[in-house]
Each structure stands twice: as structure tokens, then as C-alpha cells.
Amino acid sequence: MSDADRPDTDDLPPHRYTAALANEIERRWQDHWEDHGTFFAPNPVGDLEVGWDQVGDRPKLFVMDMFPYPSGSGLHVGHPLGYIGTDVYARFQRMNGHNVLHTLGYDAFGLPAEEYARQTGTHPRATTDANVANMRRQLRALGLGHDSRRSVATTDEGYYRWTQWIFLQIFNAWYDTDADRARPVSELIGELASGERPTPDGRPWTELSDIEQRTIVDGHRLAYLDEAPVNWCPALGTVLANEEVTAEGRSERGNHPVFKRPLKQWKMRITAYADRLIDDLDRLDWSDAIKAQQRNWIGRSEGARVTFAAHTPTGEPRRIDVFTTRPDTLFGATYMVLAPELDLVGELAPVAWPEGTPDRWKGDAATPDAAIARYRAIAASRSDLERQAEGRVKTGVFTGAYATNPVNGTPIPIFIADYVLMGYGTGAIMAVPAEDQRDWDFANEFELPVVRTVQPPADWDGEAFTGDGPTINSDFLDGLSMVDAKRTMIEHLMADGIGEGTVTYRLRDWLFSRQRYWGEPFPIVYDETGLPIALPDDQLPVVLPEIDDYAPAPVPEGSDAVPDPPLARATEWATVELDLGDGLRTYRREVNTMPQWAGSCWYHLRYLDPTNDVALVDPAVDAYWMGETGVDLYVGGAEHAVLHLLYARFWQKVLFDLGHVSSVEPYHRLYNQGYIQAAAFTDERGVYVDAEKVDERDGRFFLGDVEVSREYGKMGKSLRNSVTPDEMYHQYGADTLRVYEMFMGPLDQDRPWDTKSISGSYRLLQRIWRTVIDEGTGALHVADIDPDPETLAVLHRTIAGVRADLESLRYNTAIAKITELNNHLTKTHPDGGVPRSVAEPLLLLLAPLAPHIAEELWARLGHESSLAFEPFPVADPALLVQDTTTMVLQVNGKVRDKVEVAVDISDDEARAVALGSPKVAGFLGGADPRQVIVRAPKLVNVVV
């Protein structure tokens, strides 16, 4: 038990660094920093310009955390890990002369806040405000050096006004594939009107009706309405983006089943940026793991589009375009499969089954139409989860129609099957069972022919062969390798006008509307045509209306009811009289809200210029802080690899294309911190028990007398293993908590929390305190003397090491080096009297990690101002050079002796020293060594 666990006792030295003293010091310094605006970072212009003349010539550094949801349960000790990490870095670089911008805002819209509000029966605004206040209190107590003036919440009207403004920029933009960038739709309209760009059907622009013109433009916008199968979650009463649905086909929030439903929804054309989102990863300092995740998510596939000819029952020609990555196998395409939802399916199906149709193709239906209708109904009724649960057994039905293989003229049957997805490629495939396992499985189920077009190896006993081999049964491709066959086939398709090389992406456009209350309203209204109209900037923000019942309308599972967004119930708000340039008219407001991710896409920009109400961000401010590379260090969890991080990159690029920001990427250096995990304990029923009450005895765990079993998981309420920072400040102080969290291991690694181990960090700070202060009297304990040469050398080695470690975020080893220095001082100066010229740099080294105790001791040493801007110590290179070093003597690679030698010993001398060692000689046994490897002055290896 540490002394912190018990009440202060009289027999402790009166000036010991106890938790109580630490708390007093910490409160005092937190007040000091706040009163002095210590962490206010000046902007070059605007409201936050104060102090610019003092720091404007310094290099800038923008350090950011992924901002939190203001959750109702407050923080546990796992949450601040990254925040402490960035704070250490920010403080370190501030001492190195940077103008450092570091703050923390709140991602306060979205499902978590709304769910919490529903559970507690209070309005999300009230719970959000209370939760933000509680988290600010908890984070302040950690001593985080944030610029409080820049701490925005996405729910502030002054914030979401600009979220809405950005939406309008995206709405009012289209992607010019020739210029490979977004441009304003006004320029598109200009090109259409001038004839420079043809209209879809070739008629002059001026001859088109207003609705026709608007429909064409709307079809180009980067934010657009689309009716398509989407992820519909009845339990949450909203649609979800692909990124919010788990592999099991459930909602990421709440784990509810998700179904496909065709619904008219807002989407963002992120697919237009697919290539740039991949290519620009190369310029980012991110881990390969996250880059790989983004590349995989975008899923670029090169292949070919191939046109197959088909016809309707009345003989009208229809083309079926497919995407394939294997155009080389076209001669092996023995049937086609269309996604069940494809409209074309209904046009192709004949009234009756063709003669000779096998029964198993008919799906027990009397006619193709009946078979198709039944199959579509079954597909729609199954959640993704159910589809998955049925494994890879292929289902489908024949449409009754045939297409023609364009390279050999063979008629091939057209099926529908749910293994072909509506949203990928063209929603239709050519099936090549010999070279695709899924097609093989389907062909097997339906007894369809298999034609091999790649020669498998002689010992091939498998089914589909997807490897490389000589092409066979393919006329002009025979004998070619896969690569050559692909290229040759694409050339052939282009020459015949029946296809071309093309690229397809796994990435889908971003589903951007939600049927929830607690989100940003869209700045969009509809007129009687039902087409969307952007509100002018001067009408922003569109304020989220107060309503009594903000709960979503849950729809029973399996029901086809259309979701009814809560804002539709704000009837007075949802209908509005406006003059948008042609007199006062009545409009309907968009009643969906934006998704959780909208606010987090651009908060780095609002941090820069939080009070600006005439622009998103002042260009001079943006240019200064974002430069061309963006945020200098961005720390957060890896779980946002394909959500927030992809969306934010997309918005940044749109804003860049439209000239609103200077950086093409938001986050230059990304660092993914690990998670703090904690032991959790279950009783024999598998129920979690309060981890704090569990005792360990002989490696077994007991709750009272009952044995419980241990597991590890994320810290949290559900596992009953939370430890809060509040408990830790009170028992040890915030500096101890900071040092411990940074000492537990590398920042990017998961680590198990162990409250017992925190005492090591507590003792370290107590020992450093004792280095400076006499515990008995409270008097200074340092001496104005010169350090001995060894201490001086240790100091400078420590400075060099700590500096390098902090620079690369290796805080655990930085703390180890500071510990070694202090241990050295304790050992060499057991009765105090450490030279001031050593104690002072020691405190500066400690300052980024444990700022309160460092400030306090710095002040007690007689300094009048905060050390926040004190230059971080620099090692004297002359003192890093040692005169002598330990040379290792090996025999056959095993260490046999060590000798102290001069660092500049020559190879010949080193060799002589080694061979002169009695221990080495003993192993030689009088024989001559076969070989002597000399790496003076570190090592000599004698090979016998």
C-alpha cells in the first residue's frame, strides 16, 4: 500500500511530495497558465493576433488530437493517453522555439450523444453541454496545455453554420474529369449554355426546360440526391454509410441488424476522388498499416468493360455492360449474372420459360416474371447478416433471356443472383466458372458448362484456377500469358467497339443523410418540382429546431415503411416562406440531418480561426498554420482509418480545388496511439464483477472467497473495470498519472492498465523533488557548485537521449533516461547538494512530461516566469565524447572478457589487447586464432 492510500500521517516528512501537495501545486499552476494565457497561440491576423509580434518569426507547429464525443460516462484513464502524448510533444516543441497550436474540441453531434440523451430522458443539447463541461474539468486537471479560445464544439451554431456552408460548396461543385479537380457548377452551366459542353441528348441548352436544366446540373453535383439500395437500420431508425456497417451486417453503433432498402438519400461523390485519395497517400507521413487500409477500402481494380448483346421479348436490342478484371477469360464466359435489383432484368424477361429450361433454373415459378419477383422479394427481406449466415451457397434464378458472347457468338443464359452486387461495377458480370471460384460454385449448383481458358498445372485437382498459365480455347489469345492476353483482348474489344480498359473501385459514394434529430440540418429547401435548392449564405445557419419528441421513429423489422425523420415533426419549421430571388414563395425544408462525420471533417480548420464569421478561415491564417502539408502531428485511434480519415481528406481536397484552403491534405503526420486495456473478471456464470474488488492470491483471482477468471478487454462500464483519471489525480497527482501513462510502453502500442505499477512513477517524482527540496525543512537542496566531470557527462548524454526520444514520441525511454540521471544524482549526492547547473536542466527535461512539478521546482529555484518557453536543453557535443569505453572480447562470438580501452584505440592495438587477455588466451589453448575480427573500440571477436 502506498502512502497515498492512507490519510496523511504526522510522521511523514512535512515537505514530502505527496498527492495532497501535488494536487495543490497542480491547481495553482493550472490557474497560472489560464490566467496568463500561456498556451494561447497567436494568429498572423484577426481576433487571435495578440502576441503575434513576439512569435511571428518562429516556426509553426500544429498538433492535434482526434477530438472526443462528450460521452456521459466521462473519461477513464484510457482516454487521455493520446492527449497526454500530444501535450508532451507540444510542450517540448514550444520549448524548442515553435509557435505551437494545440487545442481540443468536441464532436458533439451524432448517435452517441443522442442515444445517451434518450436513455436519460433529457434533451441532447442539455446532456451534451453537461458532458462537455465535465470533460473539460477532467482534462484541465491533467494539465493539458490547450488554447482554450479555440476549443470548438461541432454543435455550436457558429460552428455548424460553416459545416452547412461547406455542404453548399460541395453541392455547388462538380468534378471536371479533364481538369481532374472540382469546379463550381456555375462554370458547368456556363459551358453547357455556350455549347462548349454538349447536353446529354444534344439539344441546345436554351431549348431545355428549367426542370431539364436543373436535373442535368443536379446529376453533376458532388452532393446529390440518389435513389438506390442503402443500409437501412430499423432499430436506429436511420440509414447508415457502408463504413458504419460491420462485416456481420450490423450497425457499428448498437449492433442492430441492417437491411438493404432503395431510398432517396443524399450522397457525396467521394468516388470522383478515388485516385487522388490513393495517390496522395504517398505524400503523407502515416503508418503503412493505415495507408494499406485506405487503399484496400478504396479498392482500385483495373480491368475492362465488355458489352454483351441481348434483346427484349419483343426483339428490341439491349446492351449489357459488365466489368471484369479478367478480360483474357472472355472465351470462357458461359453465362451472365445480373444483380437482382437491376431494372434491366424486367425488360429482358420473356413471358414464358424458353423450351428446354431445366427445372432447377426456374426457382419453382411458372414464369420468369414470377421467378424474378419471388427472388427479389427474398433478397430484400434478408439482412446482410442472414445472407452471410447462409455461407457461400449460391442462389439465383434464370431470367429466361440469353445474351451473346461478343467474341465467339455463343448464346449464354442470363441469371440473377445476389452474389452480384448492385453497387459494384455495372451490377452485372460475365461468369467464367473455370477461372472464378464463385462462378464455379454457381455453375455447379445450376449445372452450367465450364470452359477452361487458362491451362492449369498438371497436378491441378482444384476447381476454378485463378493463377497464371498459358491461355487455351481462346482463338487469337491461345498461348499468351495472363498479362499479354488481357492486353491483347482489350485491344481487340476497342477495335470492335465492344469494350475498353477501365478501372472500378470498391469505394461507394458516401451516403450523407440520416433520419435522426441530433445533427446538422441541411441548408436545402425544395420547391414544387421536388428538386433541391441551396439556401443562400446569408440564411446560414439553418438552426436545428427545438422539438418535443426527438426520438427516431423505429420501424419494425421486415416492415417496408419509409423512415420519418424527427425533423418532419417540426411542421412549422419544415415549411418555410422565402424570397430566393423570385418573390416570396413556399418551400419544404430538407428534414434529414447530416451524419456524425460531417463536423469532424473540417474541425482542424475551425481551430485555426474559431471566431471568424465572414469566412471559413482567413486565407492568411490558413496559409500560416496549414502551409502546404497540413496538421504537423495528428494523434488518434486506428479505428478511424476508413471513416473520419477518409472523409476529412475528401472534404479537404474539395475545399482545396475550390480555392478555400491551401493544403491538399489535412493531416501530414498521423500517429495512431494504442489502447489501454484492463483486466476484467467474470464469475462462474460469466457475469462481470467489479474489478476493483478482486484480489490476487498465488496467481489466482478471488472476489471474497469466490474464484473468478481473468480476461483482458477495453476499459469500460460494461466490463466493470474502469479506472478514472479523477481517482488517479487524487491518489497520486496528475503529473504522476501523466508520467505513468507515458512510461507504460510505446505510445502506439496497446498496454494493460495496472494501477499498482503507477507507484514507480510516483516514486520517481518524489525522488526528483528530493533532489531539489529538503523534505524535512522545505529548503532548497541544491548547491551553487560545478558538477564533477562524470555527472556532467551523464547529464549531457541524458539531454541528447531525451531530446531524440521526445522528438520521435518515444516517451517511455525518455522517462527511463531521466530516471537514470536522477538515480545517478541520488547515488553521487546522497546528502543533497546537487549542483544547480545539473538540477535546472533536469527540470527542463522533465517539464514536457510532468509540467506542474517542473514549474513548481523551477519557481522555487528562483525563476519568475513559467518554463513553458524556456529553451529545452541542448547537449554539448564535446561532453558526449568519452575518453574510454568498454571493449567486448569474444571467442567464437561468445563474450569472454571486457576491458576498458581508449575510444581512439587502433585496430592493431585492440587486437593486441584481445590476444593479451588471459581469459581469451585460455580459450585459445596456445593455438593461433584462425581469424580475428576487430571493431575497435567496441569489440574484438577471436575465431578459433
Add this chain to the structure above:
RNA sequence: GCCCAGGUGGUGGAACAGGCAGACACGCCGGACUCAAAAUCCGGUCCCCUCGCGGGGGUGCGGGUUCGAUUCCCGCCCUGGGCACCA
């Protein structure tokens, strides 16, 4: 199945360019101080043999390169994360 990350003492971890494996800390053992305990300080602590000196083994497993491998290469195993009917 595919793509990442990782596997080192009782525990967290260190060894940054191929050269002393286990820094620093927790825990544990022993000692000093104390009536006693806590706190503090000192010493020990990878495993095995040995009273000691000393010796042998050891970084998930099996090979390889090298005078020398935790580090590089090949093949496996295990753990964690991501993706997954994406044509």
C-alpha cells in the same frame, strides 16, 4: 481466404545502422532504520548446474546467410486488427 501489426524474464517493456540480450520500472527475496508497521534507503532477481570461481542454455518454431542474428533471408506456428460473394 486476402492485407496489416506483433510474439523478448513472474509483469510492462529496452536494445534506433548485424556487435555485451533483458536498460528503466512493477513485483518478489534479503538487509538497514523502527517497539512494530508504513514510508525511505541499500543489495539481489532470465533459466539450469555450482558453496563459490566458473560453465551451459536462452529473444514463438525450423532452416539459412555471417566471425557474430532479438535484428537480415526462406518456410511454418500463434496472437491482435482490418477486409471479405467487390467480378
